[in-house]
Amino acid sequence: MSASPLTPRVSIRREDFDAGAEIVEITRGRTDIGAVVTFSGLCRDENQSLAALELEHYPGMAEAEISRIALEAAQRWPLLALTVIHRFGRILPGENIVLVVAASAHRQAAFDAASFLMDFLKARAPFWKKEHKREGAGGWVGARDSDAEAARRWT
């Protein structure tokens, strides 16, 4: 799969996204795509204690780093289209945070690429989550060892 003609679409933004519209955007008018895997990451609040998440990011680097990860995915798997959207700013429980849409002729490449992208986004994309609690102090979310391990399994 050398010289992939694919240019991943990467968007770092405050606004919400529409996963369905992004899938349509990727597949419209073409008949070579057999499989689309979409990952939506949402803001969780299991015990009704969270007022909001605040997502800080490194504006100059976030898009560049995610584009590097997306290009690496496009080199490792025969992807036909790839979209990554990551929000920043204030995000409420139940809202979208991140979207990956990976399209390929067959399902395994699409699954693997989407999973790879999420593992590397978690480990390498310059974003930091701060919790604002409904009552009491919130704080910065700690990095999970399991996320660093998840990224290592691809090397």
Add this chain to the structure above:
Amino acid sequence: MSASPLTPRVSIRREDFDAGAEIVEITRGRTDIGAVVTFSGLCRDENQSLAALELEHYPGMAEAEISRIALEAAQRWPLLALTVIHRFGRILPGENIVLVVAASAHRQAAFDAASFLMDFLKARAPFWKKEHKREGAGGWVGARDSDAEAARRWT
């Protein structure tokens, strides 16, 4: 993860589906879901030779078998919601065939469950594809050995 309260939603139908609407349906009004993995399978036609796919199915068994596979996924992974839609009838190149939407608190369960479901759908759901070519004879699509192997890797 015993006694999962999850009831998978399974729909076998002629009509198209809207992946984005299904994601919204699954996530609306709740804050316990952190990850949604969506698989869309589409009708491919790489060399412009296909007029249409005809999907035959076993009406009495298709929904029952997919429900069995979906319940097994819900027992193996801590899923919070699960939707499976499989179309039958005449399907044109570029159109949707199958949709899986798996939601969980964390991404790995959602990825694994969606991938498992697709592998088992391919191997066990009573559907058969017939190709109608633009010119010349079409015919029944042969089962791929790789699909049978894909299902075996989960056992």
Add this chain to the structure above:
Amino acid sequence: MRLIYFAWVRERIGAAEEEVELPTAVQTVRDLLGWLQTRGETYAEALRHPEVIRVAIDREHVDHGERIGAAKEIALFPPMTGG
């Protein structure tokens, strides 16, 4: 008992379904496939490679060694290609 056929099994046999009375010697799915092959040229052609035929009894997949028992509906079809 009702037999139903799908995809190229249906096309080769030339029928989507039929009611049959099984001989008492037909105890398993494998027996059934062998007996059907004796019912005429279309059956012999459709079931020439019985090892590739998949079978469901009352809408659940079974192996060829499965006993037919009190089955109401037995379906014969090629390997599935959905998804």
Add this chain to the structure above:
Amino acid sequence: MRLIYFAWVRERIGAAEEEVELPTAVQTVRDLLGWLQTRGETYAEALRHPEVIRVAIDREHVDHGERIGAAKEIALFPPMTGG
């Protein structure tokens, strides 16, 4: 050279960015972290566990052994928690 800070590194240092002149002895990222710790209590507090601090030079991740060279912008931040 511009230094920029994110998340709790920014909060503990009390600044989002600053321009600095590095002593010639500061050659690597590790040297930089050590030098910054001598610049006052907020820096010492923010960088007390330098091994957890992630660093990017000109918007690319680097290890602590990386040479600073002609870097224009060096960013210090905690392990990332996006996605």
